[in-house]
Amino acid sequence: MKLKARILGLEAGGKLVALLNREDAEDLGVSSLERVRIAKNNREAIAIVNTATKLIERGTIGIYEEVRAILDIEAEEEVDVEISPLPKSVHFIRNKLRQRKLTYEEILEIIRDMVRGNLSEIEIASFVTALHIFGLDLDEATSLSRAMVETGSTLEIDKHPIVDKHSIGGVPGDKTTLLVVPIVAAAGLTIPKSSSRAITSAAGSADRVEVLMPVSLSIDEMREVVEKTNGCMVWGGSLNLAPADDMFVRIEHPLSIDPLLLPSIMSKKKAVNAEMLVLDIPTGRGTKVKTIGDAELLAKDFMELGRRLNIKVQCAITYGEQPVGYTVGPALEAQEALSVLMGERYVPDLVDKATDIAGILLEMSGMKNGKTLAMEILKSGKAEKKLREIIGAQGGNPEVKPEDIYVGEETFTIRSKKKGYLLWINNASLVEIARLAGAPKDKGAGVHLHKKIGDAVRENDPLFTIHAERDIKLQRAIDRLKESYVLGIGERMEMLIHEVREPPIPKKMFMLER
């Protein structure tokens, strides 16, 4: 069927989509979400069909940007449109809905079609939901990891051992990476660290690091930095490592499900050819993994998946019931990490965690007394020196000082109404407040804690300060305080956690960071 192209001037989120008048679609014998082959001269694209009853005239076809780019087509040009069979991957997804276990070849076909834009959001949503409900077994997790590597770029570096660290996320203010990478690189190991931006949190590692240096590097630039300095801290999004993952995230986020945690993380480690990995699993109330038992089960899965992918994995189950250090929000966190590396600020839990994790990596690589060695590298200033090398190599200012970092100047400080001890902090509320204040988009926004769990508190002591770049956002965060329980002060934990007088509507905080 010959149809006239109508260029819509809209993107379809990476998918290949065409819009047909319903009558034309019926004549072609295609329904919504089936496929057509669109041809012009010797170019062709397989597009997913959407149908319209009005606004797309008979005889025309609405072309989104992704298809336009492939066909190199202009308005009013005529294209040839025919029905195209469903991609095989759709049949494999349907099999998954019937609880069939998928083979590597089937999973690769699904991931490949997804990356090419050949699967609709409905199909991906259904697939992700089925994975969530049935769970992934380790064979499927392995296949998914491999398929996600196969369909993306990889980093090839000949400087061994190549190590990496990763946190599954869920604890606010976790700027450990900013210390671990320079310590480990200073010890002579190769650590090509890529990170993500915040999705549901107040700051992702890439957001924090970006305060100190550019992070949107190409994979070639990344290799250069690592070859020069042993390490890097870059944003994964510009590297095309496992691009399927970004598409999964688009679907998982609105559904608040995260079935692909394991393959998502491991595929990115495999794509940089990591040989050893420390995986941080923050655990406890207010984190993703609530109990130590669950953390151990997850650790076991990660280690087994690592074994299958030929990555030696050790896990660190860490305490996550309050933020790491005193700050939450990109600039505040970068400032805190830099000060600690310079020996200007004393932040015991951050230093403890960073030297633990760096220490494990040093020992995995054959060195002795990892934690002590990591602490020496930190205290001697070698880690700071290494950080500045990396900053320079990535195009930042290697002379940056903590006071150069801009933090939001609209502030509001919450003070204690009574004396006692700080007994608990609600991570989720803290993140919500930091986000309302503008984080992670406004890098200077966030929350600065003045007390941590266990600290003595006098009446009227400052508890935390909210920073924002704009007054309206500060106000938004302050307004939320009234309905939030951010932290608890008392002499001892009180026995009653929460009264339930009528059936509650549970509002689960969802953390997709990984």
Add this chain to the structure above:
Amino acid sequence: MKLKARILGLEAGGKLVALLNREDAEDLGVSSLERVRIAKNNREAIAIVNTATKLIERGTIGIYEEVRAILDIEAEEEVDVEISPLPKSVHFIRNKLRQRKLTYEEILEIIRDMVRGNLSEIEIASFVTALHIFGLDLDEATSLSRAMVETGSTLEIDKHPIVDKHSIGGVPGDKTTLLVVPIVAAAGLTIPKSSSRAITSAAGSADRVEVLMPVSLSIDEMREVVEKTNGCMVWGGSLNLAPADDMFVRIEHPLSIDPLLLPSIMSKKKAVNAEMLVLDIPTGRGTKVKTIGDAELLAKDFMELGRRLNIKVQCAITYGEQPVGYTVGPALEAQEALSVLMGERYVPDLVDKATDIAGILLEMSGMKNGKTLAMEILKSGKAEKKLREIIGAQGGNPEVKPEDIYVGEETFTIRSKKKGYLLWINNASLVEIARLAGAPKDKGAGVHLHKKIGDAVRENDPLFTIHAERDIKLQRAIDRLKESYVLGIGERMEMLIHEVREPPIPKKMFMLER
């Protein structure tokens, strides 16, 4: 945030959708698929957010037709856009993903938001997938049925008893309704029959009936017809009975799943206030329900659901391994049914099935010897007379004769290469051929069988004729014949069904008709 409206001139499939530049979305604090409240003067709409990186400039908001209509907005007008909380129904869907059983109130909230366009395709797809995987229990099926009635129109008629018949579908050529409705109406019962158009089949009841009379009636017109004639045969799509179902179908079809079979059917019966229902469950190879045991389980569920909805249900488990009668395709079927009602053609299985089903309804209403009575009404010409009354009342030509009906004149007849008996017919292949020939869009397209199972066949006897309205479609159907096994001729069933030499890729035929 103030944004300038850009009218996209596109529909979003009934959903309320707005398109934001990603930077603006981040400033608002919304992600893709979260919601914004868009206000102009004193009108407002809650819209689902899609984000674009190019093509939607900062400071503008792309407005689809559904939102434009609510806000009554023009290009370049400024609107006020703020973040809006997630609808409660999204939390309920998330609970379903965690296998929580949903209450009536929760289901009603989901269905209501769906009908209003407040749920995204991703959310609906995930919900439908979860229902498919977990299955519906009868409580949820009841709640869904009631919620689908609650959110649509209902037919109020004061002429009892109100009866109905329905087939779950899956057998081609099933024109039983065209006989049952006039028989039952002639017997004095009220039968306000609504039907659907074909989705995956070659003809839905509405498609067949439309050959004889208009079917796109409003609910008021439907009531008038029923009050005048006791019966009607109209298309459900224009009545707004259980409109949620149309949205479910949009999602179920591409996924090839049908978890809502029970509530979908029963909600439409409840919406016309049916008091008694015969449910036809065609069973056997090539139908939806393969075994009599499965049919009985399904019958049990329908009867129990009926009891909860206050509809007396009886089921007819019928033989479905070949088409009903000799024809498949809207016009061919309408012609066959009309001829049978006029006593001009002898089609034993069609007459048998129609009088069985009509007979059950007559007996449920308290009459004796239902089948005999139904046969009398048919043979006496009373049913034909009643059909012509209904045709007239719905605005068709009550004098219509079989030879007035246009059937496709491009034909191709397949003849037998050997002698023997017709041993089996492949329903799925037959439907595929009829659809390739143009059915249901081209009403005159379809397949005319010359033999049915058990008939003796001589060499060169015609087996079936393909009808098409256009040569190109006839050719498409003929081309497919080469790869299809439509029917089998032999002296007796051969023992080998099918050799499997390498792992097969199963191509399951999916039937969404219901």
